[in-house]
Amino acid sequence: VLFRSPKLVMTTNEYEEFFKLFPPPSSLKDTEERVAAFAKTASEKNRRIVFITSGGTMIPLETNTCRFLDNFSAGTRGSSSAEHFLKLGYAVVFFHRKHSLRPFYRHFSGKLLDLLREGEEKLEIREKELVDLYRRHRQTIHSEALLMIEFVTLSDYLHGLRTFARALCPLGPTVMFYLAAAVSDFYLLPEKISDHKIQSGGGPLEIKLLETPKMLKPLISSWAPKSYMVSFKLETDEALLIAKAKNALEKYHHNVVISNLLDTRGRTVTLVFPDEEKMLRLSDDELHGGMQIEMKIVDTLSELHKAFLSCTV
Amino acid sequence: VLFRSPKLVMTTNEYEEFFKLFPPPSSLKDTEERVAAFAKTASEKNRRIVFITSGGTMIPLETNTCRFLDNFSAGTRGSSSAEHFLKLGYAVVFFHRKHSLRPFYRHFSGKLLDLLREGEEKLEIREKELVDLYRRHRQTIHSEALLMIEFVTLSDYLHGLRTFARALCPLGPTVMFYLAAAVSDFYLLPEKISDHKIQSGGGPLEIKLLETPKMLKPLISSWAPKSYMVSFKLETDEALLIAKAKNALEKYHHNVVISNLLDTRGRTVTLVFPDEEKMLRLSDDELHGGMQIEMKIVDTLSELHKAFLSCTV
Numbered sequence: 001v002l003f004r005s006p007k008l009v010m011t012t013n014e015y016e017e018f019f020k021l022f023p024p025p026s027s028l029k030d031t032e033e034r035v036a037a038f039a040k041t042a043s044e045k046n047r048r049i050v051f052i053t054s055g056g057t058m059i060p061l062e063t064n065t066c067r068f069l070d071n072f073s074a075g076t077r078g079s080s081s082a083e084h085f086l087k088l089g090y091a092v093v094f095f096h097r098k099h100s101l102r103p104f105y106r107h108f109s110g111k112l113l114d115l116l117r118e119g120e121e122k123l124e125i126r127e128k129e130l131v132d133l134y135r136r137h138r139q140t141i142h143s144e145a146l147l148m149i150e151f152v153t154l155s156d157y158l159h160g161l162r163t164f165a166r167a168l169c170p171l172g173p174t175v176m177f178y179l180a181a182a183v184s185d186f187y188l189l190p191e192k193i194s195d196h197k198i199q200s201g202g203g204p205l206e207i208k209l210l211e212t213p214k215m216l217k218p219l220i221s222s223w224a225p226k227s228y229m230v231s232f233k234l235e236t237d238e239a240l241l242i243a244k245a246k247n248a249l250e251k252y253h254h255n256v257v258i259s260n261l262l263d264t265r266g267r268t269v270t271l272v273f274p275d276e277e278k279m280l281r282l283s284d285d286e287l288h289g290g291m292q293i294e295m296k297i298v299d300t301l302s303e304l305h306k307a308f309l310s311c312t313v
Numbered sequence: 314v315l316f317r318s319p320k321l322v323m324t325t326n327e328y329e330e331f332f333k334l335f336p337p338p339s340s341l342k343d344t345e346e347r348v349a350a351f352a353k354t355a356s357e358k359n360r361r362i363v364f365i366t367s368g369g370t371m372i373p374l375e376t377n378t379c380r381f382l383d384n385f386s387a388g389t390r391g392s393s394s395a396e397h398f399l400k401l402g403y404a405v406v407f408f409h410r411k412h413s414l415r416p417f418y419r420h421f422s423g424k425l426l427d428l429l430r431e432g433e434e435k436l437e438i439r440e441k442e443l444v445d446l447y448r449r450h451r452q453t454i455h456s457e458a459l460l461m462i463e464f465v466t467l468s469d470y471l472h473g474l475r476t477f478a479r480a481l482c483p484l485g486p487t488v489m490f491y492l493a494a495a496v497s498d499f500y501l502l503p504e505k506i507s508d509h510k511i512q513s514g515g516g517p518l519e520i521k522l523l524e525t526p527k528m529l530k531p532l533i534s535s536w537a538p539k540s541y542m543v544s545f546k547l548e549t550d551e552a553l554l555i556a557k558a559k560n561a562l563e564k565y566h567h568n569v570v571i572s573n574l575l576d577t578r579g580r581t582v583t584l585v586f587p588d589e590e591k592m593l594r595l596s597d598d599e600l601h602g603g604m605q606i607e608m609k610i611v612d613t614l615s616e617l618h619k620a621f622l623s624c625t626v
Contacts, residue, residue: 064549185513200498236377
C-alpha cells in the first residue's frame with residue numbers, strides 16, 4: 001500500500017482554508033444566477049428539485065494541465081438517475097464532470113456512427129427507443145426542467161457545491177441533494193502545483209497529497225440545512241461498506257447513504273438509514289429486460305422525499 | 314514544484330524490467346494476430362501503413378481502479394491525423410486510449426442529440442459534411458484500411474507497442490510510426506498499488522513514482538529498426554521546446570520530432586530533423602475555413618516517407 005503519514009490535526013474550519021487556497025472559477029457568479037433563476041421557475045411550477053452531482057473530480061499536478069490525478073467515474077449513476085427524476089416530474093440541476101455521461105446523450109455517445117443508417121442524401125435513426133429518448137430530451141429542454149452545469153477540478157466542484165447549495169437553500173425541503181459524484185479524498189497544495197510540465201529525466205517523482213475537507217459537514221449544517229440529503233459510498237471491500245455508511249450518518253446526520261461495491265454497483269445497492277437498511281436489487285429478468293437499478297433508487301427516494309416534505313412543511 | 318529525488322542509475326535493460334513487473338493484457342495475443350492479418354492485407358494491396366498512437370495512458374493507484382494518474386489528451390491530434398492518412402491511401406492501425414477521440418466518430422461525439430432533427434417517426438442528419446464523413450467511414454471499414462485497437466493503462470500501452478511493432482517489423486520501411494499518444498513519464502511499482510480503495514481519514518497520502526523507461530530506444534534500435542519513425546514533444550515552456558526535440562533525435566536517431574506547445578498546438582507545430590527545422594502553421598484564413606493543422610503535418614510526412622522508401626528499398 002501507499003505510504004501514509006501520521007494524521008494531522010484538522011481544524012473545524014478546514015474547508016474555509018481550502019476555499020482560501022483555491023480561487024473560484026470565473027464563471028461562478030453567472031452560473032449561480034442561472035441556478036437561482038432555474039429554482040424560481042421550478043418553484044413557480046410547483047416542482048420538486050433534485051441537485052445531482054455526477055462524474056469524477058480532477059486534481060491537476062501542473063498549472064498548464066498535462067498531468068492530473070483523477071477518480072474513475074463515467075457518470076452512469078448520475079446521468080441515469082437524472083432521467084428517472086425527470087420522469088417523476090422533478091426539476092434537475094445536473095452538476096457534472098465535463099465530458100462525463102449526460103442524461104439522454106449517454107444513449108448515443110460513442111456509438112453514433114453505428115446507430116446511423118444511410119438514407120437518400122441523409123443519415124437516419126429509426127429505432128423507436130432512440131426516437132423516444134430524443135423526444136423526451138426535447139420536451140425536457142422545452143419545459144425548462146433540466147439545468148446542466150459542468151465542472152472539471154476538485155476546486156471547481158467544491159466552489160460550485162457551496163455556491164449552488166446556498167442559492168437553493170431558500171427552497172428548503174423541496175430540494176433533494178443527490179451526491180453521486182466521485183469526489184477526490186485528496187488534493188495537492190497550490191504551491192506544489194508545477195507551473196510547467198514536469199520534466200522527465202530527473203529521477204523519481206514524489207507527490208504528497210492532503211486530505212480533502214469533508215464538505216458534507218458544512219453542506220448539511222450550514223449551506224442547505226433543511227434539504228433532503230443523499231450521499232453515496234463506493235467501496236471495493238464489502239467488509240467495510242455498511243459500517244462506513246453508518247459512520248457517515250452518525251457524523252453528518254443526513255437522510256440516507258447509498259452504499260455500493262464497485263463490481264456490483266449496476267445491480268445491487270443498499271440504502272442505509274440511521275435506523276434501518278434497505279437493499280435494492282435487479283432480478284435476472286429485470287437486468288436482461290434492460291431495467292436500470294437507478295429506477296428503483298429514484299422511485300424509493302422520491303417516496304421518501306415526499307414523506308420528508310409532508311412532515312417538515 | 315514537486316519534490317524530486319536524486320536520479321537513480323538506470324540499467325540499459327530497464328524496459329525489460331518493466332515488462333517483468335507488469336503482465337501483458339490477456340487480449341494481447343489475439344490482437345497481435347489481428348495486426349499481422351491487417352498488415353498482410355495492406356501489403357497485398359500495396360498500401361503504406363501508419364501505426365498511430367493516440368490519447369493518454371492511465372496509471373492506476375488501486376487494483377480495483379477508483380483512483381488513477383492520467384495525462385491530458387483528448388486524442389485530437391491522432392484521430393484527425395488518422396483521417397488524413399486514410400485519405401492519402403495509407404492503411405492505419407489506430408492504437409488509442411479507450412473513450413478518447415476516434416477518426417470519423419469524433420465529429421459526432423458528445424453532440425449527436427444536437428445534430429439530429431426529427432423526421433416522421435425517425436431522426437435525421439442532413440448536413441452534407443456529416444453525410445460525407447459517414448460515407449468515408451463506411452468505405453474505410455469496407456476496404457479494410459483501418460484497424461482500431463484500444464489501451465487504458467501505461468502497461469497495456471507499452472506491451473502493445475512492443476508486440477505490434479514486432480509484428481509490423483517484417484514490412485520495414487513501408488511502415489511509419491506516428492507516436493502521438495501522451496505516454497506517462499512516471500509509473501507506480503505494482504507492490505505500491507493498493508488492492509482496495511485507499512481509505513480517507515488516515516492523513517496525507519504520499520505517492521512515489523518511478524520514471525518510465527524510454528521505449529523509443531528499443532523501438533528504434535530493435536523492435537522496428539527499419540521503419541520511418543515520428544515522435545512528438547509537447548511542452549508548456551517554449552524555451553525548452555526545440556532543444557528537447559534535438560536532444561531526443563541525438564539520443565534515439567529517429568527521423569523526425571514534431572514539437573508543439575500546449576496552448577498553440579492546434580495551429581503551429583515544428584518538424585525537427587537532425588539537420589533542419591520546418592515550421593507548419595495555419596494562416597487565419599485556413600483556420601477560419603476549418604482546415605486542420607494535421608492536414609499539413611500528414612501531407613509533409615507522406616512526402617518524406619515516400620523519399621525514405623525510395624532510398625531504402
